[in-house]
Amino acid sequence: MEKIFYNKEGEAAAYLAEDYRRTIYLWEGLAVAYLFDENHIYGINGKHLGWLKDEVIYDNDGARVGFTSSTSPVPIAKAKAKGEKAPVDEIRPRWSAPPFPKLGFQAADRDLTEFLNQGRVSSHLDSSSQEA
Numbered sequence: 001m002e003k004i005f006y007n008k009e010g011e012a013a014a015y016l017a018e019d020y021r022r023t024i025y026l027w028e029g030l031a032v033a034y035l036f037d038e039n040h041i042y043g044i045n046g047k048h049l050g051w052l053k054d055e056v057i058y059d060n061d062g063a064r065v066g067f068t069s070s071t072s073p074v075p076i077a078k079a080k081a082k083g084e085k086a087p088v089d090e091i092r093p094r095w096s097a098p099p100f101p102k103l104g105f106q107a108a109d110r111d112l113t114e115f116l117n118q119g120r121v122s123s124h125l126d127s128s129s130q131e132a
Contacts, residue, residue, distance in 0.1 A: 005024075005057060005112060007067075008108075008112070013066065013112040014032075021091070022034055024116060026113060032116045039051050046093050046095050047118060050065065058101070061108075064108060073107075
């Protein structure tokens with residue numbers, strides 16, 4: 001069963017697929033991250049993004065970024081229809097994980113979608129548009 005993650009406003013932003021990689025998809029269907037060793041969150045690009053601890057997503061500084069329905073600090077909104085799952089890019093080699101941070105109760109400054117987008121693999125279109 002998929003686990004839905006909500007942002008700090010209580011809106012569905014991502015979900016964890018129970019596939020063999022435990023892939024995390026943005027609500028629109030783009031695979032951006034995956035779970036490693038139960039609580040490490042790595043981007044598809046290999047970057048260590050944060051931690052999943054007690055159904056809360058923390059960034060590498062220990063700030064809370066995402067929540068499940070049972071851990072959300074605000075009422076959750078009814079989820080819109082999810083986008084179709086896009087194919088998963090080849091997972092890049094993992095970077096070293098930073099030390100486990102002191103977990104705080106404060107919410108992170110950035111939104112869950114912005115946080116998870118750090119794990120995206122740059123496409124050829126992204127790089128060619130930057131060169132122009």
